[in-house]
Amino acid sequence: MRILVTGSSGQIGTNLALRLQRDGHEVFGVDKRLNTWTEEFRYLLQDLTAPGGVGDDYPPTDLVVHLAAHAKVHELVREPRRALENAIMTFNVLEYCRTNELPLVFSSTREVYGDVHRFEEYGEATADFAFTESPYSASKIASEALIYSYARCYGLRYLVFRFSNVYGRYDNDLSRMVRVIPLFTQRLLRDEPITVYGGGDKTLDFTYIDDCVDGLARGAEALGTDKVVNETINLAYGQGNTIVRAAELIGAALGVQPEIVFTPALLGEVTHYVADIRKARDLLGWEPQVPLEEGIPRAVAWFREHPEHAADFVGDWVPQEADFKVATH
Numbered sequence: 470m471r472i473l474v475t476g477s478s479g480q481i482g483t484n485l486a487l488r489l490q491r492d493g494h495e496v497f498g499v500d501k502r503l504n505t506w507t508e509e510f511r512y513l514l515q516d517l518t519a520p521g522g523v524g525d526d527y528p529p530t531d532l533v534v535h536l537a538a539h540a541k542v543h544e545l546v547r548e549p550r551r552a553l554e555n556a557i558m559t560f561n562v563l564e565y566c567r568t569n570e571l572p573l574v575f576s577s578t579r580e581v582y583g584d585v586h587r588f589e590e591y592g593e594a595t596a597d598f599a600f601t602e603s604p605y606s607a608s609k610i611a612s613e614a615l616i617y618s619y620a621r622c623y624g625l626r627y628l629v630f631r632f633s634n635v636y637g638r639y640d641n642d643l644s645r646m647v648r649v650i651p652l653f654t655q656r657l658l659r660d661e662p663i664t665v666y667g668g669g670d671k672t673l674d675f676t677y678i679d680d681c682v683d684g685l686a687r688g689a690e691a692l693g694t695d696k697v698v699n700e701t702i703n704l705a706y707g708q709g710n711t712i713v714r715a716a717e718l719i720g721a722a723l724g725v726q727p728e729i730v731f732t733p734a735l736l737g738e739v740t741h742y743v744a745d746i747r748k749a750r751d752l753l754g755w756e757p758q759v760p761l762e763e764g765i766p767r768a769v770a771w772f773r774e775h776p777e778h779a780a781d782f783v784g785d786w787v788p789q790e791a792d793f794k795v796a797t798h
């Protein structure tokens with residue numbers, strides 16, 4: 470297939486584009502930033518929030534994978550306009566799909582479930598917009614809603630994937646995008662203490678990048694061949710791990726004992742999530758391969774091989790009182 474990947478300079482976009490090319494697909498990317506990792510696929514530099522929409526500067530395409538977004542939860546609490554930009558990007562991409570009759574794969578998030586501590590495992594049907602936790606969640610719920618409406622009104626064919634804490638390869642550009650595993654790795658490498666926002670029992674479902682990309686690649690093929698159409702699917706490892714456990718595994722990979730400081734959760738943050746991944750298994754024959762104990766050593770090894778991408782890191786952002794969540798449940 471000829472596949473257009475938006476957000477192709479980002480972590481998931483770069484990994485996905487390379488994987489799709491290896492699978493024999495023809496990939497074309499779009500991002501507003503240069504790709505600092507690879508020159509192995511073609512892409513256009515474009516801001517997808519532009520009022521004119523996506524435009525016509527693209528080669529013919531069979532399917533679109535829309536990954537471009539402002540992807541940091543707390544950053545959007547501080548700058549909610551970016552949430553609106555996420556929704557505008559999705560709208561522009563949807564219009565492109567409508568005009569060109571293209572199927573769409575979309576990157577949503579476990580944030581759409583909120584931080585409600587209602588379940589042990591979160592199945593796809595349990596999302597409810599009444600639990601919207603942050604402007605970022607709102608931007609993804611709005612994007613999902615637009616997609617479902619385009620399916621009903623214009624016959625759009627889609628797959629929506631909900632990811633959770635994707636880590637590994639191409640995520641250590643710390644001056645741009647501070648994520649917990651690269652951040653802890655950098656801090657522990659410098660012998661600095663690490664901060665866990667949300668307490669010692671904060672539990673998340675960490676997903677190794679290759680598992681996420683494998684699900685997306687299977688989804689693109691299934692949608693492109695009409696085998697799986699109009700479904701919303703969790704893509705995660707399907708197991709909860711505390712952040713403390715992640716920190717210990719990073720410490721073990723680096724041979725250091727982490728010193729951990731605990732604070733309340735930040736506004737907008739999810740503090741408990743474990744995905745129900747049965748739907749991805751059933752529909753796509755997908756099975757995650759990399760548990761956290763194997764993924765973290767791989768991610769840390771990658772980080773150490775590419776220190777240049779972390780070089781500009783000047784330290785973690787320091788939260789103010791107003792950045793912390795007031796308990797609501």
Ligand SMILES: NC(=O)c1ccc[n+]([C@@H]2O[C@H](COP(=O)([O-])OP(=O)(O)OC[C@H]3O[C@@H](n4cnc5c(N)ncnc54)[C@H](O)[C@@H]3O)[C@@H](O)[C@H]2O)c1
Nearest residue numbers: 476478479480481501516517537538540576578632634635
């Ligand atoms: N990585 C995760 O843990 C995770 C979890 C849940 C959902 N997601 C979603 O998956 C998608 C990909 O995430 P990622 O981890 O690769 O993030 P990323 O930030 O590495 O990549 C997103 C890319 O989108 C681009 N972009 C942002 N605004 C743009 C614009 N106006 N025009 C063109 N390009 C623009 C950025 O430059 C960036 O390269 C995002 O939509 C994100 O919300 C990621």
